[in-house]
Amino acid sequence: MSLPRLSQGFVIGSVSTSMGELPRVSSELRWQDHLGTIKARWGIGRMDYLIDPGLYALGHPDGSSPVLVSANYKMSFDKLRESLPGRDFWILVLDTQGINVWCAAGKGTFGTEELVKRIDSSGLKAIVSHRSLILPQLAGPGVAAHQVKKLSGFSVRYGPIKAADLPAYMNAGFKATTEMRLKTFTMKERAVLIPVELMETMKPALIIAPVLFLLGGLGGPSGFWANALNHGSFAAMAFLSAIVAGAVIHPLLLPYLPGRAFSAKGLFIGMIIALSLICLRGLELQTWPGRMEVLGWLLIIPALTAYLAMNFTGCSTYTSLSGVNREMRWSLPLEIGMGGSGLVIWIASRLMT
Amino acid sequence: MGGLIYLKDVVTLKLDEEKCTRCGMCLEVCPHGVLKMNGKHIAIRNRDACMECGACSRNCPFEAISVQAGVGCAAAVINSMLGRKDGDCCCLIESETLPLAKKKTTCC
Known part of the structure; x- marks a missing residue:
């Protein structure tokens, strides 16, 4: 079992848990993060734009904080944390080989098997007292919620498509509006x-x-x-x-x-x-x-x-x-x-x- | 704009009303509002809006929905016609034997 490295550029500190020191990240992106996004959009170093899979702390989460699941494409991870200022979450990052959530779900790398494996290897069960995960809706093509429940004991909630809608979704008591569930192409x-x-x-x-x-x-x-x-x-x-x-x-x-x-x-x-x-x-x-x-x-x-x-x-x-x-x-x-x-x-x- | 619609009458989405228990998981995961809750079971509201992502059928605990899931990507179809193993579109995951320089990106 290996924890995500604390030496990654975007990590701002660490959190002591029963599993060891987990990296802590902020909802504020730095200029290096924005530059990375721009470069990835232009296809520069895009395939190496990935982060270590595993469990990260956003803010100061504890045993009852909600767990969000994301891909290890850095742009996906950045979009997620950026949309959650002032909140405390655990973020479980799956190994999608640097691919965004939807594409990875389509290929199955953001899938039931990887999720169940990562729940286990991250030590999530020892860190949180609840048994609930919030997945991005677009993970649906790869993840079977009922099988995750059967295999890991964790129930899956599908959050909104856009990370930006997460605060509203949380405030509404894990309820997404119809608009939040529709994929646009503006x-x-x-x-x-x-x-x-x-x-x-x-x-x-x-x-x-x-x-x-x-x-x-x-x-x-x-x-x-x-x-x-x-x-x-x-x-x-x-x-x-x-x-x-x-x-x-x-x-x-x-x-x-x-x-x-x-x-x-x-x-x-x-x-x-x-x-x-x-x-x-x-x-x-x-x-x-x-x-x-x-x-x-x-x-x-x-x-x-x-x-x-x-x-x-x-x-x-x-x-x-x-x-x-x-x-x-x-x-x-x-x-x-x-x-x-x-x-x-x-x-x-x-x-x- | 009521959402973009691709070709008509091509989608392989099928619903077995007998097996449906109205749990509503498919409504949660569908990104195009294809399905709706009807009195006794789910119904297909807008078949042509379906992109065959397969999220509904994968998340149906009762196997009431079937669809030939796939990624609607011409580049991936061409790659597989040419017999390239890495026949994928947005998310090319190269076989690990390839040197970094050969990594290719297309779309999204």
Whole structure:
């Protein structure tokens, strides 16, 4: 049995218990905690943003203080303690391998087995006199409350979805309102997901965009660099615009875009972006290479945007696996077909003199 | 906004009214208000709002609810089509043999 380390940066002291010295934490976040959250949102060091599992004291809890259960993703832990100023709680942190509560519950790492094991290894039974736990509602996909009761003797209460609602939930005598039980997907909740998505997409894009620029230099009546500056820079810009449309505009406008399938929403924005870019550049439809270039990008941009939009299903809070399978049955072949044929048509347009 | 709704008529949620005892656990854990309490048992209020997270069926002590639970994530579906073992979406837990540098993140 190992207790969480007292040497972790956010620990402000310790509490002597029959199990040994347990780390004490505060509901006040320091600038390092906020910086950590910002970095994690941008995907920097995100997978190592974890804390030791085990029992922590928030404030000055005693044997009758309530026990909250959380994940060992530091952002989840910080959100929890931040929402409980001036209160005394025990926080039992499960080993979810640095993953947030909902995702970990979906995978089962925030699950019945880990919870029962952690109750045991943390020595919780010796520290509190009651036998009750408060779990975040979103732990539901992984935890079976009735089995926890059977296996550990602890009864499980599901608290509100948002940690911020915990004080109201406690004050109401462990009662959550209907609103507290509904998972939203507001503009702000969508916006905070954008940086990580964008960073991930930009990594391959930083290689592909220069390649497109150079491909634009091929063929044509002018010299290589003159071509590249004209057709190649348009290609690179069109490609990057498609990424911004899929990874930024789509999440922001999600509820307002036509269609239910994310790919359909993505196709819609992609088509608008493609038409706008082509119009801005000035149509060149007198020649076959000109027509093919337009057609090529009318296919590539919506295909890319639709693909990125489709991948946003995993970040959303309301898509079902059955639905995603249904959507992908038509959208994935369409995206690959459009993207592939668009690329071939565009390259062919460059090679025609 | 009454909550976002994904595709219609795809969800695998099933309710066995005979087994339901009105304990209400499913109402507590459902994040989309899919179920409601009806006179004698639970009823499905808004099937299309279900995201198949599986919280209701896992927390039903009487096995009255069934759903093919899963994570609605296209990236995870693609990963598993490509035969990647770490076929997950938001929460990639890499096999421990992989070096740190190879750790990947996507979504949430």
